[in-house]
Amino acid sequence: MMSPSLAWVVIPVLVGSLTSCAGGDATSANSVWIDTVELSSAAEADSPRDCDYFSADERFFRCASGYEAVSHFTSSDDDPACASFYSFSSSGTRYASFKEAAAGSGCDTTCIWHASTAVDSGRCGHRWGYTTLRADNQACPVLYKTDKGYYTSLEQYEAANPCP
Secondary structure, three states: OOOHHHOOOOOOOOOOHHHHHHHHOOOHHHHHHHHHHHHHHHHHHOOOOOEEEEEEEEEEEEEOOEEEEEEEEOOOOOOOOOOOHHHHHHHOOOEEHHHHHHHHHHHEEEEEEEEEEEEEEEOOOOEEEEEEEEEEOOHHHHHHHHOEEEOHHHHHHHOOOOOO
């Protein structure tokens, strides 16, 4: 028997249902759809572009509230009308670079950490992992990003989060 978390859900789409909704044959149903797309495109030309973004890269900074991630957001469909930007969130203030975003929020830009290595392991009888963050500036400590926050050593994490 298949586990519910591994089950596939299949939703059939019937062309016949399109015909009955449009009130005509398949050709007129397609025409209605094409006309709707053309109207949407014409209306969209008069309104600001609505872009879809994804976080393509992250850098980490020390800020007043602790360590924070700044993301580089880029258009998910490579639309040249959708300029990429840097921000703490996709809806936050937009900046031209990682450093400008950090400085604009009062974060220290001496150390700019990037993800180096991701580790999945077992700890306290559960699956556990962390990401090692390194800075190009060798004077900056290595950081460990965990589910409980940022730490400068794994020993520091273990001391703050002992197994029960």
